[in-house]
Amino acid sequence: MTELSGSRIFTGSRVLGYVSTHVPFVARFIKRRGETLLCTSVGKWFHTYGCDKFRLLSVSGEHPGPITYMSGDSYHVYTASENNIYAWRRGCELKHVYKGHNATIHLMLPFGIHLISIDEDNILKIFDIKDESEFLELGFDEQTFKVTTLCHPPTYLNKILLGSQQGQLQIWNVRTSKLVFTFQGWDSAVTVTEPAPAVDVVAVGLANGKIILHNLKFNQSVMEFIHDWGMVSSLSFRLDGVPIMVTGSSAGHIVMWDLEERRVLSQVQSAHHGKISGLKCLMSEPLMVTNSEDNSLKLWIFDMPDGGARLLRRREGHAKPPTMVCHCEPSGNNILAAGSDSSLHIMNTVSETFNKSLGKASHSRKASKKKKRLQFDTLVLPPITKISSCMQRDKQWDSIASLHRGFFVATTWSYNKMRMGEHKLKPPEMDKGVVATCLTVTHCGNFVIIGYSNGQVHKFNMQSGIHRGCYGKEKKLAHKGALRGVETDLCNQRVITVGADDKLKLWHFKRTKTTPYHVMRLEESVSSTKCHRDSGLLALANEDFSITLIDIDTMNIVRKFDGHDGRITDIEFDTQSRWLISSSMDCTICTWDIPSAKLVDIFSVEKPCTSLSMSPTGDFLATTHVGEVGVFLWANRLLYERIFLKPIDKKEVRVPKLRLPSTAPEKPEIDDLGRIDLGEEPEYISPIQISEELITLSDQPTSRWLNLLHLDVVKKRNKPKTPLTVPKSAPFFLPTIPSLELEFDLEKDKDGNKETKLLMPDSLSTLTAFAKKLIVCETVENYEKCIEKLKTLPPAAIEAEVTSMAPDAGGNIDVMKQFLKMLDVMLKSNRDFELAQSYLSLFLKMHTKIISQNVELRDSLESVEESASKAWAKLQNELLYNICVVKALKDM
Known part of the structure; x- marks a missing residue:
């Protein structure tokens, strides 16, 4: 069996849409830049953003496993991955590696010239930052004191404060490795400890929602607050001279507390769609930064009349894995991605600064803006299952249409205005339980054709949202079964529908409420369709894992491809309709050469691909995968390499498995001798003269x-x-x-x-x-x-x-x-x-x-x-x- 070294056509480029995970971010003020830098974890890497413009500055190297905790000081950013700790300079230069833990590290604290870390086995270690040596090791009994928080109270020399799951707090002297004092706690697990601007006072957040400001010197509680939204997940104090404490909850809400009047000053409901992992008020500025496990990083400014905060800047991606992706512009720079979180995002392949979120699909966009209703999910529509777009009339009216899971109403979106549209496309009469299954926006951008599970096909106007008729004469049904695909041609002359009754029908576009002028019986049941309007080719993904190619001008089957071992999730043509790219639940992505009807490229990935889209310029292939919140880009090698494609017999070759692209560009592999592997084919150098019988011109201008x-x-x-x-x-x-x-x-x-x-x-x-x-x-x-x-x-x-x-x-x-x-x-x-x-x-x-x-x-x-x-x-x-x-x- 022949083994392929990799994909002949595609190579991993990078991933878009990763911003933050559940790990709290790190804020570091760089005096030389005069700017605060924010470091957020994105799995095996961390990103560094500038606080002034929220621009991505650098991407770290790859860790052996996901980052479990982050911390930082004036010189380094410390990341914990698996059992090791890594110290980074300038966001991407690895300086130190600290080894010695036998379990995953979940807490870290830079402490002068030392670094304190605690792992899941409840063992505390102190490392010397410069020489990477182990300075001290302390073990705690998990039954009596399971460490959950770690902080250093200011003015307490060589002392740290530890919080436990049992509710107790302990002060330790790390120089003498002795226990100084034990606080009995408040019968609830300690989730957050943060030193207050006042001397000897520490804010303690508990799992039962209480926040207690405790004086360590006299062992007395100064004041107590109650959080109504569950566990306190993060806490910070304003450091610009205003006596305000800010807390974040596990439900995604933020509360500002007035410490002088001991009351709630203001609140931001649903600031994030998940637990607020990190919250930090910037030094000497009325600014606050938060991050969450919903894949977002936000900057808030305290300038509201009631002393509250409003959103100033944000970087966000999909909170849940996207399931649909498509290119929406001829330039190929912008990608539409729709996720399971009912949101629609625009991702730019040139710079992530231009990434935009069009928001979540809602029953009423205006009602969703009201703060009172933000905490409820009753207005949010189900996840998006299908999207279609045409930018011909984007400046005049909505240009994107989408369908939702288990919903018969289609929604529209405006790419130009970067928001959800005003229209809800629904037929005048529809039975209960009917679901919209497929749709397509015409090439002119004026109409959208929608197919439903009861066999009906309806046409709507994109500008006004008015219903313009349906196809089918008998009981207004186009097919006896659910619609599996609906397409239109380049000139809006024909409508092609494919149903669960294994029939393909052609309709006159302008003639509604009539019978089809051509019906074709299909040999296999179809699960989805894809039409290339310029060439007139229609691809059918069949339920028997095969692909059928039909010429809609002659209505003949011109090609048939067999090779997948699982359900086909998506199919896509390239710009010149020479290739047909398909993905399947067997974790493979295949490229079929249409003229020769042969498989010319195949590779497998770690997780099945759910959707794919080829750039109009042919430079990138965008894919989404199961369980991944990012959009992955694969570069087309044929644009910059000499590659000869040959037919591949899947039974005689071993399918290569490729890693998903990372946030940083991949570096060439280096062998043990330090040589860079440039691949199988050496670099071609043109000779001075190809043949003595030919005439060669000089290279002079x-x-x-x-x-x-x-x-x-x-x-x-x-x-x-x-x-x-x-x-x-x-x-x-x-x-x-x-x-x-x-x-x-x-x-x-x-x-x-x-x-x-x-x-x-x-x-x-x-x-x-x-x-x-x-x-x-x-x-x-x-x-x-x-x-x-x-x-x-x-x-x-x-x-x-x-x-x-x-x-x-x-x-x-x-x-x-x-x-x-x-x-x-x-x-x-x-x-x-x-x-x-x-x-x-x-x-x-x-x-x-x-x-x-x-x-x-x-x-x-x-x-x-x-x-x-x-x-x-x-x-x-x-x-x-x-x-x-x-x-x-x-x-x-």
Whole structure:
């Protein structure tokens, strides 16, 4: 059995939509930046956001397991994963690893030069931050004191306060490892301990909803509050001089307490849709940051008239795994994702700063805005099961339609206004228990066609939400059974419906309440459909795990694909309708080549794919998976690699299993010797000349050779109005090269060959450096060196070199003969064809009179002419052949 190394087409790129988990965030003020940085856990990685603009700054490296706790100080961010602790600098540089725990770590506290950690086995360890050594270890009995909280009261030197599940609190001296004092507690588990701005006072949050401000020095309770919304999950004090305590509950509510008047000051109901894991008021600012297990991070500002807080900025993703994903723009930069939490999100593939949430689907959008009803879920619609969109008329009216689980009413959304629409699309008469099963928005964006479980198909107007008729004449039923798919063509001429009665029907789009003009009996039952309007291909995902491809123009079955071993969850065409991509509950994603009807790529993932969408530009494949709240992007390797696709027999190959893309780009694998594995195929390097029988052009820009014959016109046109400044002359003992710029002749005496044809010494010679190098050439290698030297010169310098070869300009006949031999070498090598022609033209223009009077030059020129004629004849034959082929193809 052949084993595939990986997917031939797709490679993991990154994941979108991860913001936060149940782990409390870490806030660190960076004095050098003048900004507070927020670090949130997203599983095996953590993100660092800037508090000013909530922009993602960095992504950490991958941990061996999910992050269980986070903490930080002025220098490091500490993360606990499995049994180890990792210290990070600048959000992505791993500096230290602390080992020694035998269980999962759930509490940490940086304490000066030490780091305190507590694991699930109720063992406390203290590490030295710099040398990673273990400083102290303490064990506690879980029956009498199960540690749940950890904090350091200010001004208490070398002391920490531990809270327990039994309700007791203990103060320990970590330097002497002795118990200082035990507080009996309040007969409820301690969930939060936070030092207050007042000396000796600590706020203690309990599982029964009580918050107690306790004086540690006198062992007395200063004041007590009761939380009506369950367990206290987080607590913080305002640090900008206002005596307010803020608490978060397990139900997602926030309460502000006035400590002077000992009462509730304000409250924010349903601030999050889950337990508030982290809550922190920023130093010297009226700002507060919260995060929750609902995959959100929010920034609040205290500027309300009653002293309360309002939402200032937020970053959020899906609270529950999304089940539908589709690209909504021709650019492919924005993706629509609908989740089990009834919300619709827009995710940007370029920058996560542009991610937007369109909110949750509700029975009444205006009523949902009222604070009194936010705590109730009666207005929220069921999870979204189907979405369809068209952005042709997005500026005028709603452009997105969606269906909901167990619901017959369809909802609309506005991409332009970033919110839910005003229309609820429902037929005038509908029996109880009927559910909308499929829908499609037309290519023009004016209509939406919806199919129902009782066999009806209705048409609605997207602008007004008015019902525009139904398809089917007998009892207004289009099919005898539930609709499995409904599609329209590119020009709104046909409506294609597929039902549970194993029939495919074609209807005239404008003629409602009529019979179909074509009915096709299907061999297999269909579970879902997908139509590529540009090519007129309709894909049917069958219940026997096969895929059928139908041409809606001829109504013939053109392809059939078999290969999945589980229920097909989604199918998708690429932009050019060359590939058909399918996903199944067998955890595989297959790519089928439609022209050859073969499987060309297959790979499996850790969790089954529930939905997929190919970018309109063909650069990314977006997928959603079971139990994952993110949208995963797979890059198309064919855009930047040379890959030859071959048919794959699934029975003869072992399907490769790929990891889901992470939040950070994947790095190439490095072997034990430190070499980077670049894959099976080596990097292709183009040779200088593919074949000696072909003509190769140079890589020189056209500005170096195109205008050599017209330099006099260019100079006259570019003549400056003010005189040029003459550079200072070089010292008399340094030879210079005649050019537009001051250059020294450093190649003098470099060659060991001292033989010369000149009768005068070099000191009295008037030849240029290039002419001196040219006149001593005897072999082809020497001429090639001169050619490379000539390529580096600008056009003006080339003209000066050619002009100076004349006897009356300081040159001689021998140099001119050598230059013609150099051109002959260039033409015979079939390389630098255009350069040779340009240099020859310039030479003939400058020295026509001298050539006509000298026999030796005419003889050399004949050899050059013969070589040029052979090269041009070869090029002319190839050009004429290609022109004839093109004309013949046009006439066919």
